[in-house]
Amino acid sequence: MDRLNQITKEIERLQREAEYLKTNTDPICDNFKPEFLGEYKIESAQRKSWSLSVATDSIWNKASDFYELTEWANGEGWDIAIEKHTRNSQISLHFTDLEAILKLLMTAGAITDDKLLNKRDDN
16 A cells, blocks of 8 residues: 555656646746756846848948847947848947947048038038
């Protein structure tokens, strides 16, 4: 009779576990632990993102070209994706990298107050 009690308890335990697995949406993925990572922590964050889609063809762009800027979750930098008809590229920039690049562009004359203010000679 003792063996029958053990089997009955095991069946009840398995039934409870089966009910638990039925109610969870993805128990395999929820419980998966990659061995090679050791200890880890997963964080979820919403990130701000802006995109620009080119609407019409021009000399330099095609209507399918796409640019996207995504702010890092910690707010310290950006991921930039460029999808053009000729190439795709991605770059990640810390705010210090961006400031250095902006300084170089300003020094080279590629960015000026007139260009930033959209001043044109034909005005």
